[in-house]
Amino acid sequence: MAMSAHATAHTSQAKAAELPRVPTPAIGPRANPYLDADSFEGEGDLMVLNMGPQHPSTHGVLRLKLWLDGEVVIKAVPYLGYLHRGVEKLLEKLSYVQSTPIVDKNDYVASMTNELALVMAFEKLEGCEVPRRARYLRTICAEMQRVASHLLWLGTFALDMGGALGGGTTAFMYCLRERERILDLFEELTGARFHYHMMQIGGVRHDLPVGWDVHMKQVAADIRARIPEYESMLSANPIFRSRTKGIGRIDARLAMELGLSGPNLRACGVDFDLRRSQPYAAYDEIEVHSALAYEGDVYARYQVRVAEMYESLRIATALVDGVPAGPIMGRKPIETVNAVKPPAGEAYVAIDSPRGELGCWVVSDGSPRPYRCKLRPPSYHALAALPYLLPGTTIPDVVVILGSLDPIMGEADR
Amino acid sequence: MNVLFGSPALHALVLGVGIVSALLGVTSYFIWFERKFAGRMQSRIGPKHVGPYGLLQPIADAFKLLIKADITPDTADRALFNLAPLLAVCVALLSLAVLPLASGLVIADLDVGVLFFLAAGALTVVPTWMAGWGSNNKYALLGGMRAIAQSVAYGVPLVLAALVPVILSGSMKLSDIVAAQAGGHWFALWPPGPGLGAGVLFVLASLAEGNRIPFDIPEAESELVSGISTEYTGMKFGMFYLGEYVHSLVVAALFVTLFLGGYDGPGPDVLALQLLWFVLKVSLVSVLLLWVRWSYVRLRSDQLMTLCWKYLLPSGLLLVAASAVWVWWTEQGGSR
Numbered sequence: 001m002a003m004s005a006h007a008t009a010h011t012s013q014a015k016a017a018e019l020p021r022v023p024t025p026a027i028g029p030r031a032n033p034y035l036d037a038d039s040f041e042g043e044g045d046l047m048v049l050n051m052g053p054q055h056p057s058t059h060g061v062l063r064l065k066l067w068l069d070g071e072v073v074i075k076a077v078p079y080l081g082y083l084h085r086g087v088e089k090l091l092e093k094l095s096y097v098q099s100t101p102i103v104d105k106n107d108y109v110a111s112m113t114n115e116l117a118l119v120m121a122f123e124k125l126e127g128c129e130v131p132r133r134a135r136y137l138r139t140i141c142a143e144m145q146r147v148a149s150h151l152l153w154l155g156t157f158a159l160d161m162g163g164a165l166g167g168g169t170t171a172f173m174y175c176l177r178e179r180e181r182i183l184d185l186f187e188e189l190t191g192a193r194f195h196y197h198m199m200q201i202g203g204v205r206h207d208l209p210v211g212w213d214v215h216m217k218q219v220a221a222d223i224r225a226r227i228p229e230y231e232s233m234l235s236a237n238p239i240f241r242s243r244t245k246g247i248g249r250i251d252a253r254l255a256m257e258l259g260l261s262g263p264n265l266r267a268c269g270v271d272f273d274l275r276r277s278q279p280y281a282a283y284d285e286i287e288v289h290s291a292l293a294y295e296g297d298v299y300a301r302y303q304v305r306v307a308e309m310y311e312s313l314r315i316a317t318a319l320v321d322g323v324p325a326g327p328i329m330g331r332k333p334i335e336t337v338n339a340v341k342p343p344a345g346e347a348y349v350a351i352d353s354p355r356g357e358l359g360c361w362v363v364s365d366g367s368p369r370p371y372r373c374k375l376r377p378p379s380y381h382a383l384a385a386l387p388y389l390l391p392g393t394t395i396p397d398v399v400v401i402l403g404s405l406d407p408i409m410g411e412a413d414r
Numbered sequence: 415m416n417v418l419f420g421s422p423a424l425h426a427l428v429l430g431v432g433i434v435s436a437l438l439g440v441t442s443y444f445i446w447f448e449r450k451f452a453g454r455m456q457s458r459i460g461p462k463h464v465g466p467y468g469l470l471q472p473i474a475d476a477f478k479l480l481i482k483a484d485i486t487p488d489t490a491d492r493a494l495f496n497l498a499p500l501l502a503v504c505v506a507l508l509s510l511a512v513l514p515l516a517s518g519l520v521i522a523d524l525d526v527g528v529l530f531f532l533a534a535g536a537l538t539v540v541p542t543w544m545a546g547w548g549s550n551n552k553y554a555l556l557g558g559m560r561a562i563a564q565s566v567a568y569g570v571p572l573v574l575a576a577l578v579p580v581i582l583s584g585s586m587k588l589s590d591i592v593a594a595q596a597g598g599h600w601f602a603l604w605p606p607g608p609g610l611g612a613g614v615l616f617v618l619a620s621l622a623e624g625n626r627i628p629f630d631i632p633e634a635e636s637e638l639v640s641g642i643s644t645e646y647t648g649m650k651f652g653m654f655y656l657g658e659y660v661h662s663l664v665v666a667a668l669f670v671t672l673f674l675g676g677y678d679g680p681g682p683d684v685l686a687l688q689l690l691w692f693v694l695k696v697s698l699v700s701v702l703l704l705w706v707r708w709s710y711v712r713l714r715s716d717q718l719m720t721l722c723w724k725y726l727l728p729s730g731l732l733l734v735a736a737s738a739v740w741v742w743w744t745e746q747g748g749s750r
Contacts (some may be wrong), residue, residue, distance in 0.1 A: 049552050055639060071556065071715065162711035170708050173456035239711055395556065396714040399637045 040067060040075055053082040057160050057399045060409030062383070066390070066398065073398060076390035078383050083413040091373040096122050096201060096340040099373070104195035106375065107411035109152050112145035112186075113353035114411075115199035117375075120280060121360040122201050124347040126340065132282070133326040134203035139282040140319050141186070141198055142351075143312040144216070147223065148182040149354035150305045150312075151175045153406045157302070158234060160403040161243055171233055178226060181219045188212060201340050202331035213320045220313045227309055235302065244299035248389045248401035251296055258388075259381040262356025263308060264405055267301040269294035274352040286315055298404040305406075338368035355379055355406055377411040429521045434507055441659045442472035444700065451701070452708050475652075482648035487550060490645065494548030499646065499653035501541035506660040508534035513667055514589045516677045516688035527588035528576050531668060535572065535623055538661065539565040542625075542642055545654070549645040557641030560715055565623055567722040572619035574730030578612035579672045581737045592676035602673035608737040613673040615730055620665040621703070622718065624658065629718060666699040667692075674699070 049066045052058035061082035067075040087106060091099050103118045104111040116138055123130060130138075155175030162168020183193045190196040190206050198204055234240045250260065252268040265272055273290035275283045291307030293300035334340065344366040350359040356378030363372040382405040389401050446461065446468065453460025461468030486495055512527035514520040524530050539562055546558015579601050580586055583594035595601060601609030622629035638644070643654045670676060670692065679691030713721070 047552065057637065070559075158711060167708060167710040168712075169452075170456050171711075173458065177457055233709070234711075237711065239713055242717055243711065243714060394715065395637050396712075 045069075046074055051398070057403065059156070059402065059407055061413075062402070062407065062409055064386070064390075064398070064402070066395075068395070071394040073390045073393055073395070076387050076398070078386050080380070080383065080409075081413055083409045085414065087414040088373055088375060092370055095337050095368045096342070096370065097334055097337050097368075099370075100199060100201075101195060101197045103375070104197065105410060106414060107353065107355065107358075107377070107379070107408045108194065109408060110145050110149040110354045111195050112141045112198060113351060113358060115196070116142055116281070117349060117351045117353070117358045117360045118373075119199040119201055120351065121347050121349040121362045121373075122340065122342065124349055125342040125345060125362055125364050126201065127342075128202050129330045130203055130281075131327045131330045132324045134328045134330065135282040136319055136323045137204045137208065137328065138199060139286075140216070140316045140323075141189075141196075141204075142281065143316040143319075144182050144185065146312045146354040147309050147316075148179045150309050151179040151182075151223075153305060153354075153403075154230060154234075154302075155179075157400075157403045157406075160399045161240065167233070171230060174226070174230060174233075178223050181222065185212070185216055185219055188215065200329070200334065202334075203327070203329035207328050208323065213323070216320050217317055220317045224310065224313050227306060231306065235299075235306075241299065243396075243400060244302060244404070245297060246295075247298045247393070247397050248404060249295065249297045250385055250389065254388060255296070255385070258384045260356065260385060261378050261381065262352060262354070263291075263301055263304045264356060264378075264382050264385075266290055267293045267304045268296035274350055274357060278350075280349070280351055282319060286318060288315065298400055301404045301406075341366065341368050350376070353378060355408065355411070356382070375414060377414065379405075379407040379409070379412040383407050383412055426521050429519070430511070433510055433515070433521060437507070437510065437660065437663065438656075441656060441663060442476065444663060445475075445659055446472050448704055451704055455705075455708050479649045479652040484650065485645075485647045487645050489550040491548040491550065494544045495645070496650070498541045498545035498548060499650040499657070501544065502538070502657035503653050503660065505534060505537045505541060506657040506664060508537070509664045509668065512588055513664070513671060514592055514676060515692055516685050517589075517683060519685065519689070520589060523587060523589050526586045528580055528586045528591075528672075531588075532569075532573055532576060535620070536565070536569050538623065541657070545642040545646070549642070551645050553638040553640070553644045554642050557638050557644070561625065561642065563715070564625070564629065564718060567719055568619045568622040568629075568726075571615055571722060571726040571730040572623055574727070574734050575612045575616035575619055576672060577734050578608055578737045581734065581741055582607075582609060584741075588671055588676075592671060592678060595675040596678050598675070598678070600673065600675035600678070607740050608733045609673060611729065612733050612737070613669065615726060615733065616669055616673065617703075619722075619726060620669070621706075622722070624661045624665055630712060662703060663696070663700065666703060667696050669699055670695040 047068045049068050050063060051066055052063040053061035058064065063079040063082060065077045065079060066073050085105075087102060090102055094102065099118060099122075100115050103114040106114050152175065155172035158171035158175070159168040162171065186196055186198075187193045188209055189212060190198045198206060250264070250268055252265075252270050255265050255268045256270065260268075261272065269292060271290065271292055273288065274280070275288045276290060289311055291304045291311060293303045342364045344364055346361065346363040348359060348361040350357050352358075357376065358378055359374075359376030361372075361374040361376070362370050365371040385405065386402065390398055393401065449471070450460040450468070461471040464470040464474045486492055509531045511521045512524050512530050514523065542561040542565070543558045546554045546556075546561065549555075579591050582601055583591045585591060585594070598604060601607075602613035603610070643651055646654060674695050677688035677692040679687070679694075681687045681691075
């Protein structure tokens with residue numbers, strides 16, 4: 001690994017200057033790759049291939065319209081909305097108290113952070129204080145969720161590359177074996193393995209069970225010991241490196257223009273991490289080293305995510321030792337559906353979910369239901385990069401680039 | 415020609431039916447073994463519910479494939495579409511004809527056995543392209559295109575690799591090649607000469623020709639859904655699957671014959687013992703191939719071509735030249 005597992009000293013400027021510049025389109029109005037999606041003809045005899053919405057590697061139900069010359073992609077346009085469930089409208093119809101379990105199903109591999117963003121926005125609107133113990137628990141859950149999410153990503157990414165009957169499956173099984181341990185931890189904590197409903201306005205719903213911290217540290221130590229095994233299977237393999245290095249390069253400027261965030265942005269050398277720039281939950285009490293890479297290619301995104309796993313395990317282990325005593329709810333218990341009535345106003349909260357900046361903007365009119373609740377899913381913005389990345393690549397790379405952006409369609413389509 | 419049963423025709427018929435049926439049975443259980451093996455590699459158990467240790471699983475699978483709906487797409491070319499799976503199995507079985515399982519136990523010991531095997535191997539592209547074109551499906555078409563490019567390219571290093579044992583033994587007859595390796599002089603191992611490199615090249619090229627991981631780009635289920643077999647259902651799909659496994663077993667057997675001394679092994683030259691050695695070696699090679707399969711991710715199509723034309727082809731040419739020099743040197747009285 002080019003970057004050490006734990007530390008990423010922030011010498012970004014100096015290091016970025018050493019690197020050869022990624023060829024980037026001139027700043028200013030770019031050619032909009034979406035404009036002629038219905039009428040594009042292209043030169044020569046092109047084949048239009050609709051990849052998805054039913055396709056093994058489109059990570060759910062993304063549809064990619066590809067114009068192919070042989071196997072080379074001439075133009076690519078993503079079509080979204082096949083998993084649209086009207087979540088934002090649903091949130092307007094439900095009370096603040098009822099909303100948390102709904103967003104669980106948005107980014108269904110990182111439910112904890114979805115809940116966290118929503119609940120924090122409601123709290124900001126209401127002006128409610130969260131006790132220190134609850135903030136610690138939220139941080140631990142969010143970091144363990146990040147590890148679980150990145151493990152699933154690593155597994156499916158290997159699957160994209162290796163196929164369902166080969167080395168890809170082997171890596172996938174290993175990653176899911178580890179993720180299972182984290183799901184077990186969450187089950188012990190909340191009773192649920194997937195849609196936890198852990199976060200609550202004013203705190204968290206469940207306190208730590210006896211012995212949970214010991215289990216968690218054991219799981220963290222085990223996973224930390226096993227990540228090098230995945231690296232030896234994937235990044236130590238010349239085939240893997242040749243499939244990922246230099247593929248799907250995003251330069252930092254394009255990434256920022258498109259609103260990429262999280263590991264996708266940090267892989268372009270942009271040191272942007274909401275855990276550090278606007279600390280929430282208990283991140284102000286612990287030092288966070290965000291992983292950085294500079295190449296902006298698929299391999300850099302892989303490196304950043306693997307390094308983030310180490311870092312998240314470190315954060316969670318460090319926090320679980322120092323969980324302060326005290327209440328886990330900062331307000332009187334919520335007993336009725338309409339118990340939460342924030343004053344009229346609006347609030348925006350953004351957190352660093354495993355996929356990037358997950359924002360939640362709530363407008364209240366003083367009733368027990370939000371007037372408007374807008375979510376800002378990082379996957380949606382990551383998918384916007386596809387038309388810029390795909391032209392000129394071939395179909396195997398399409399799958400790898402798409403996988404490297406780690407989109408979750410439940411979140412992108414909402 | 416050494417004939418076991420009366421006339422050569424009867425001999426070929428009896429042996430052919432026997433060997434093919436045995437191989438099809440072995441293949442089913444090879445698939446069972448692969449699933450168990452992959453399960454162990456991936457820290458799971460593998461099939462275990464049908465019969466003891468899941469031993470009846472292949473039968474259940476075959477039965478399931480048989481009772482599934484057999485769908486031919488409306489827009490498909492019916493003749494090509496329906497003929498392709500059958501041909502895929504037949505072509506994979508063809509190479510068996512020249513394979514000596516033990517001394518004298520061979521269906522047809524052709525004088526140009528190596529040539530026959532190479533020709534049969536080159537034929538695999540025909541059913542693949544029939545399926546790719548006949549399905550009238552874009553993914554199948556892309557898979558078929560890839561298969562042609564791949565088979566044509568990898569046929570060349572395969573020929574070169576197979577030429578090395580031919581040069582070393584001075585014959586194209588497989589039983590002569592085995593005889594030349596008698597007494598432990600297996601080309602891939604001893605004496606250490608061009609045989610080792612050619613063996614590696616042979617395995618790589620035949621993995622690629624048989625579309626096995628890491629060279630399975632015509633199927634590439636993560637990219638092309640299922641490649642050439644996208645539109646196939648039921649037993650027709652099963653035939654492709656079967657053809658692929660038969661091919662990989664036959665390739666392992668040929669590798670053993672050409673480079674690992676075939677049925678040669680310690681002990682008296684008894685038919686049963688020779689057969690045992692042969693089966694042992696083929697099993698070992700197959701397990702190694704499985705290990706590779708379940709450990710590696712797939713190459714990209716253009717990287718596959720680069721590997722072939724830039725690295726495998728020159729090294730193949732080099733090996734052929736080296737083995738010619740080797741033979742000349744040993745005939746000049748160099749150390750054996």
